[in-house]
Amino acid sequence: MRRPRRWWRPGASVPAAGQPPTASVDRFDDRADAGRRLAAELLRVEPGLRDEDVVVLGLPRGGVPVAAEVAAALGAPLDVVVVRKLGVPWQPELAMGAVGEGGVEILDARVVRSLGITDGDVKIARDREVAAVAERAAALRAGRPPLDLLGRTAVVVDDGIATGSTARAACDVVIRLGAARVVLASPVGAAGTVATFPDADRVVCVLVPTDFSAVGRFYRDFTATSDDEVLAILRAADPLSG
Numbered sequence: 259m260r261r262p263r264r265w266w267r268p269g270a271s272v273p274a275a276g277q278p279p280t281a282s283v284d285r286f287d288d289r290a291d292a293g294r295r296l297a298a299e300l301l302r303v304e305p306g307l308r309d310e311d312v313v314v315l316g317l318p319r320g321g322v323p324v325a326a327e328v329a330a331a332l333g334a335p336l337d338v339v340v341v342r343k344l345g346v347p348w349q350p351e352l353a354m355g356a357v358g359e360g361g362v363e364i365l366d367a368r369v370v371r372s373l374g375i376t377d378g379d380v381k382i383a384r385d386r387e388v389a390a391v392a393e394r395a396a397a398l399r400a401g402r403p404p405l406d407l408l409g410r411t412a413v414v415v416d417d418g419i420a421t422g423s424t425a426r427a428a429c430d431v432v433i434r435l436g437a438a439r440v441v442l443a444s445p446v447g448a449a450g451t452v453a454t455f456p457d458a459d460r461v462v463c464v465l466v467p468t469d470f471s472a473v474g475r476f477y478r479d480f481t482a483t484s485d486d487e488v489l490a491i492l493r494a495a496d497p498l499s500g
Contacts, residue, residue: 283464288479289320289417292445293327295464300328300413300443303462308332310411310439315339317416317428318398319483324445325415326491332413336495337405338488339414340395341427342387347379353420354380356427357387359395359404360434364427398488402496408436414458418473419447422455429457446476 286292300307312334316325322338329336341358345351346369354375355365363384370380395404412432419425419442429440442458448470455461465476474480 284476286445286464286477288477288481289323289483290327292417292464292477293324293415294331296324296415296443296445296462297328297331299464300441300462301331304441304460307411307413307441311409312411312413313337313405313407313437314413314415315428315432317341317414317424318394319485319488320418321416321444322488322491323483324417325413326495328413328415328443329495334413335405336492338395338398338492339428339431340391340398341424341431342391342394343424344380344383344387346373346375347383353423354383356423357384357391358427358431359391360431362427362430362434364423364430366421366423369421397485398492400489400492402492404435406436407432409438410436411439411441412437413441413443416444418476419444419451419455419463420470420473421448422451425455426457433457446470446473 283295286295312332314325314329314332314334314336316322316336316338318338318340326336339359341356343353344355344357346354353366354369355363357363414428414432416425425442429442432440440458441460441462442455443462446465447463449466449468452461452463452466
């Protein structure tokens with residue numbers, strides 16, 4: 259069983275031993291700024307990362323512009339890992355779980371139990387989102403095969419981590435696809451989620467606030483990323499695209 263190694267940033271209770279703190283920031287200009295700061299943090303706490311066989315995987319849509327900056331800094335290839343949140347039927351912005359490529363499914367038993375969500379509710383959401391995962395993966399890769407993860411270090415990147423359901427599904431996907439090591443990286447993550455995240459070998463965040471309310475609060479510009487933007491980023495990162 260994996261024993262995750264974690265690292266905490268401002269607002270968290272456990273700093274990395276021997277790692278002097280970097281200049282603090284409380285908000286990011288946009289996802290590109292967040293990605294550059296995250297890349298610097300990754301290289302600070304894992305200076306040997308450039309020497310590993312790394313693949314950077316962004317969670318569409320908002321995680322992809324962040325991941326592009328990380329991939330550029332590491333000199334690593336970029337791909338997506340497609341997962342979909344399972345929203346509570348009457349409050350769809352609240353995650354009760356997530357599904358991902360390869361048949362991965364995560365359910366938050368606490369949310370399901372506390373809200374009285376039925377098996378039927380879960381099945382309806384699951385069936386809908388499983389179909390959406392397959393459709394989204396095909397559309398975003400635009401005929402390109404997914405990158406091979408076997409034996410490689412997978413750096414999974416999102417623009418923020420709230421409940422962790424989506425991140426857990428993404429990490430489970432890359433483990434099933436053969437990644438030898440998984441690093442979950444995000445500009446900001448809720449302290450309670452990051453401190454108990456079981457599905458990665460290491461979690462790296464720039465900000466880990468204890469008073470987390472919404473990811474967008476930590477960005478000056480949190481404009482939604484479009485599918486066209488994701489496609490353009492992936493094409494630009496693909497050495498065979500032109």
